[in-house]
Each structure stands twice: as structure tokens, then as C-alpha cells.
Amino acid sequence: QTYVSLEGARVLDAGSGLGLYVAQMRQAGAEAHGVDLDLTKASAVPGCLAASVTGLPYVDEVFDLVLSHEVIEHVDDDAQAVREAYRVLKPGGRMVVFCPNRWYPFETHGAFWCGAYHFGNVPLVNYLPNALRRRFCPHVRAYTQRGLRRLFDGLSGRIVEHRCIYAGYDALMERRPRLARWLRRITYALEATPLQWFGLSHLLVF
Secondary structure, eight states: OOSSOOTTOEEEEETOTTSHHHHHHHHTTOEEEEEESOHHHHTTSTTEEEOOTTSOSSOSSOEEEEEEESOTTTSSOHHHHHHHHHHTEEEEEEEEEEEEBTTSSEETTOEEETTEEEOSOEETGGGSOHHHHHHHOTTOOOBOHHHHHHTTTTOSSOOOEEEEEOOOOHHHHHHOHHHHHHHHHHHHHHTTSGGGGGSSEEEEEO
16 A cells, blocks of 8 residues: 555456465455466455466556566566566556565575475575575575666656565464564664665565
8 A cells, every 4th residue: 555555456466376365455445456377366256367467368568456466586588577577557657566685684485405495494504605505496586676677677667665674474473472582673774774684585576
């Protein structure tokens, strides 16, 4: 709601998963749609289709808002995913992108080594040179400021917001709420400082 009014807006969640954001945006008054590669997930909420974010099943210029929430880091062609989101935006529409920050101290998607996948937060792997990081994390990208902005090169429009945000610590809140609240207080304060660029995810509005 900070960047676009949802009331009466036509919005697309590109990579909608179980459709939770689609449902929430409808509650906020939007005509919300979603796409996801997983047909089981896509069919969980009415208005969600099984499709790739790199080949959206919509004509040009039909949405006021396209949301891409932690999706582009997983697709084969992230630039094409951005171009497709741009294609279906109405003139003056907005694209909101969340994606992993390369300077966050942990890789939250896990990593491969010794022939096996290791789930969980892996420290410092994002700080490795690109070629070495790709050996540990071939399944997911993480973006620098410049690398993320490069995906929008050549598109008519402008970036109206770009910053980093820290984690919500939701899982920790269930186990140790006092610690989670303490971490939220500290890291959310960092979002107003240059240390925001070490946050968990980029938030970019185009």
C-alpha cells in the first residue's frame, strides 16, 4: 500500500506459490491474479494459473502492479522475468521486486558441498567470488545493488525505491519471542542507516 493503492487495482503475483499474497491483496480490495510453475500450488487459490514468470499468459499492459517476491533468483533467465513483468504493466504501473542481497552474511537457501546439499543458513558463502559461489549455490542467485539494477537497463521508467530490509524472525518468534523482538528492534533500526545494505533482501520498486 506504500507504493501503490490496492483498492480497485489489477495486480499480479508473479510466482505466487500457495497464493497467500493473492488472497491478502484481494482482501485489500485488489483484483489479484497469480502465476506459479507448480500446478498444485497455482490451483490452490482461484485466479492463479500454472505458468512461468518468463512467459506470462497475459496480453500487454493489463496490470497496475506486478509483485515478484523472492522469485527471480530461482528462474533460468532473471532478465526475461523482469521484461515479462514490465510487458504486462500498464503505463505508469509499478513492479515491486524482493530478492536476496549478496551482502547479507548468510545464504539462506543452503549450499552444496562434499556431494550433498546442506539446508539452512550458510555463513559467508555470498562473499565468495562469483565462480566459487556458483559451485556452492548453483540453485539460487543473490544480487548486489548494481547487479539487480542492471536487470532494468533499457526499460522505459525509473526506480522509485531501492533499499534493503532485514528478516522478520518469524520462526524465531515462535521459539524465543524475547530474542526475536530484540533482534527486530535492532535490525529494523539498521534499515534507516547505511548498514541496511547488509540486510536480508532487496526491495526495489520500478
